[in-house]
Amino acid sequence: MALLLSCGLSAQEKPVWGSVLNERTGKQVPFAHLILVGEKSGTSTDENGEFRWMSGxxxxxxxxxxxxxxxxxxxLPLSVLAGARVYLSPVAEELDEVEVxxxxxxxxxNLNSFRGKRSIGLGNFSGGAYPSxxxxxxxxxxxxxENSFIERVQVRFFPSREQVNIPARFRLRIMEATPEGKPGKDMLLKNxxxxxxxxxxxxxxxxLEHRIRIPDNGFFVAVEHLFIKENAYRETRDIRVNDTIIYNGVTITKYAPVFKGVLEANDEAFDAYYRSTDGWKKMNRLDTSSPVFGNKVPAPAFKVRVTD
Incomplete structure (x- = not known):
């Protein structure tokens, strides 16, 4: 019989539920994220802005x-979320200066550098614990x-059998680069x-309709998982705790899609990141000790087309 893991869920734990609303309009905010501060646990609201969550x-x-x-x-405190209506304030638009x-x-x-590289699947980096x-x-x-714009982005998927038939939804983000070279402020303000x-x-x-002008110091393309029930799938695997303890047939809930990635050299030019609950980190910080990686690091395989 397989062991079922549910992100730290205990038998005594009670769910929290509610909805997330726009403070200005009162309308639902779909696909917002909820993250337990300081812990590796989280979820997303559904298309109606509602959530039901066992936080652990x-x-x-x-x-x-x-x-x-x-x-x-x-x-907000977790203790107040049972049946709560949570209001988020829209970001104020800066109208002081308009550039056309x-x-x-x-x-x-076309901007892509993954031809001839080995493919790999990029799923939930959290192991299904929080949206990554x-x-x-x-x-x-x-x-x-001098003035160039992002024309389109092609996102590729990895054909893992558990989720290849799921019509999964995900969020696309276009972001500035911070002075430290990490993903920063969103340039695509649409959800x-x-x-x-x-x-x-x-x-x-x-x-093209978003007219995203490319900054002189470049930009980031990001894809974000949504922890909604229609994206959920089960994955069964053996989990090694240490050299002597192995759990066989552990079933974990994860969320589609699995994106296509490629293996790249781990050098100074490596520039792919993943987001944890405490911010963006370079993907070369992941454990790639398995021989399958061959001393290389996974990175997303996006294809970006730009125009003038």
């Missing part, structure tokens, strides 16, 4: 951070155009949710 928290003082693109984050750039669309260029994300950095094209077509190996997202 043992501390009565536990707090939950609510976040979504286009809104100010908010942190002409989009010519005379030149186009992966991001890849792209330089502004040289000798192209852009993309749905994968089952059995398709890739999907393309047209971004």
């Amino acid at each position: 928290a043992q501390d009565k003082k536990a707090r939950v951070k609510f976040s979504c693109i286009g809104f100010e984050s908010r942190t 750039y002409l989009m010519k669309r005379e030149k186009h260029r 994300a992966v991001a890849k950095y792209y330089e502004k094209p040289r000798n192209f155009a 852009l949710i993309v749905q994968r077509i089952p059995l398709r190996s890739k999907t393309e997202i047209n971004l």
